[in-house]
Amino acid sequence: MAAGTGVGAGAGFPVLEGVPLLGSLPALKADSLGTYLLARRRHGDVVRIDAGPPGLRMELYCVFSAEGAQQVLASESANFRKDNPFYGEIRESFGNGLLTAQDADYLRQRRLVQPLFTRKRVDGYAGAVAEETAGTLASWAGTRDGIVDVSDAMMHLALRAVSRILFGADVDATADVVHRCFPVITEYVLRRGYSPLNVPRNWPTPGNRRAAAAMEELYGVCDRIIAERRRTGGEGEGGAEDLLTLLAGAQSSDDAAFDDTELRDQVLIFLLAGHETTATSLAFALHLLGRHPEEQARAREEVVRVLGDRTPQAADLERLPYLTRVLKEAMRLYPAAPVMGRNAVAATEIDGHAVPAGATVILAPWVTHRHPDYWSDPERFDPDRFTPEAEAARPRYAWFPFGGGPRACIGQHFSMLESVIALAMLLRAYEIETVDTEVPLSAGITLRATGPMRCRIRPVEG
Numbered sequence: 001m002a003a004g005t006g007v008g009a010g011a012g013f014p015v016l017e018g019v020p021l022l023g024s025l026p027a028l029k030a031d032s033l034g035t036y037l038l039a040r041r042r043h044g045d046v047v048r049i050d051a052g053p054p055g056l057r058m059e060l061y062c063v064f065s066a067e068g069a070q071q072v073l074a075s076e077s078a079n080f081r082k083d084n085p086f087y088g089e090i091r092e093s094f095g096n097g098l099l100t101a102q103d104a105d106y107l108r109q110r111r112l113v114q115p116l117f118t119r120k121r122v123d124g125y126a127g128a129v130a131e132e133t134a135g136t137l138a139s140w141a142g143t144r145d146g147i148v149d150v151s152d153a154m155m156h157l158a159l160r161a162v163s164r165i166l167f168g169a170d171v172d173a174t175a176d177v178v179h180r181c182f183p184v185i186t187e188y189v190l191r192r193g194y195s196p197l198n199v200p201r202n203w204p205t206p207g208n209r210r211a212a213a214a215m216e217e218l219y220g221v222c223d224r225i226i227a228e229r230r231r232t233g234g235e236g237e238g239g240a241e242d243l244l245t246l247l248a249g250a251q252s253s254d255d256a257a258f259d260d261t262e263l264r265d266q267v268l269i270f271l272l273a274g275h276e277t278t279a280t281s282l283a284f285a286l287h288l289l290g291r292h293p294e295e296q297a298r299a300r301e302e303v304v305r306v307l308g309d310r311t312p313q314a315a316d317l318e319r320l321p322y323l324t325r326v327l328k329e330a331m332r333l334y335p336a337a338p339v340m341g342r343n344a345v346a347a348t349e350i351d352g353h354a355v356p357a358g359a360t361v362i363l364a365p366w367v368t369h370r371h372p373d374y375w376s377d378p379e380r381f382d383p384d385r386f387t388p389e390a391e392a393a394r395p396r397y398a399w400f401p402f403g404g405g406p407r408a409c410i411g412q413h414f415s416m417l418e419s420v421i422a423l424a425m426l427l428r429a430y431e432i433e434t435v436d437t438e439v440p441l442s443a444g445i446t447l448r449a450t451g452p453m454r455c456r457i458r459p460v461e462g
Contacts, residue, residue, distance in 0.1 A: 095265025
């Protein structure tokens with residue numbers, strides 16, 4: 001729908017019922033994902049959720065249809081910007097990188113970074129992913145009682161892989177610092193991003209001091225490695241160029257390049273977006289396969305038939321279609337970015353309902369990926385939803401774990417490459433049985449398990 005004068009014809013958004021004074025704030029704090037699902041069930045594809053006391057109330061204009069998501073992310077993307085407080089807090093803590101930059105900053109960064117994420121370049125990272133997965137398999141060999149927490153294990157694997165690709169030989173120091181500092185900073189961002197009122201960051205409160213210390217340590221290790229790269233023009237592990245070296249040398253057609261602060265911002269965003277999202281997809285793929293032994297056996301048969309005993313390579317992605325479907329179905333049920341926010345620049349209509357200028361618009365893959373108009377029996381695990389024929393029959397934005405439009409995730413091919421290689425190697429070596437069938441979740445910057453995700457692992461015989 002066009003923005004501007006035609007908006008008057010649109011109907012207002014229905015409003016989810018809340019409690020006196022606070023609206024839906026208690027429900028969102030207790031279970032935001034469940035609240036969004038409830039809103040769609042009660043009121044349909046466009047619902048307003050009011051949260052907070054009078055004077056500090058947030059109005060969230062929620063859009064759950066595939067068509068609405070396409071409008072916000074693609075066809076009218078210029079009208080929907082990352083100007084909300086949540087992205088502002090990410091920007092303050094993790095820098096003004098590709099995830100948070102806008103306008104000329106974003107376009108310049110994208111031009112500089114895009115050549116480093118071509119399919120050919122990304123395929124060159126397959127060996128590093130395979131070696132880090134081999135390290136995870138070695139650690140599983142000595143697991144007590146054959147029980148592993150796949151959430152922790154996949155977070156460790158994905159962090160090691162992205163740190164190695166970014167930093168090469170400096171992987172050990174950086175991975176340890178990220179593992180220690182990221183949770184502190186992420187919790188701080190979430191608390192401030194969803195609070196209607198915050199004290200200034202420079203006030204010496206305990207929370208501000210903890211976050212500042214974590215950011216100082218994280219920034220420090222990145223700055224040290226960047227300075228070393230600048231000084232030596234060095235290469236990564238084994239004489240190969242790691243991604244940081246490539247970023248440091250990136251130039252656009254007008255000879256623009258990243259300065260040291262911009263380089264650190266890109267590194268921090270790649271660390272944030274590049275390990276938590278992939279870890280979530282891998283962990284829930286294992287969790288789901290551990291609950292569905294027939295699908296697990298089918299995936300393992302494909303892996304063994306295609307790979308035998310050899311190490312998987314980038315070219316194997318096309319030869320492992322069922323395993324790829326398993327991952328896509330895991331990302332449908334457990335999208336790493338379950339909620340996305342934008343701000344409307346100008347008044348417009350979405351699905352025939354009026355959205356005012358300045359409105360906070362919420363997209364929820366968590367809900368759209370369970371929409372009964374696109375997915376039959378939506379809570380059921382069924383990788384064959386992603387056969388080419390089934391995908392062609394659905395709207396483009398019925399499934400959008402990587403966002404979409406001009407700001408679609410630049411690393412989506414890397415995420416799929418890493419996930420397919422790692423899952424293939426893990427399934428070839430171990431049978432998985434899920435122990436914790438119910439996993440409590442929270443929706444922060446990414447989807448996170450707030451309880452254990454234990455699986456029992458058994459070496460595959462023969």
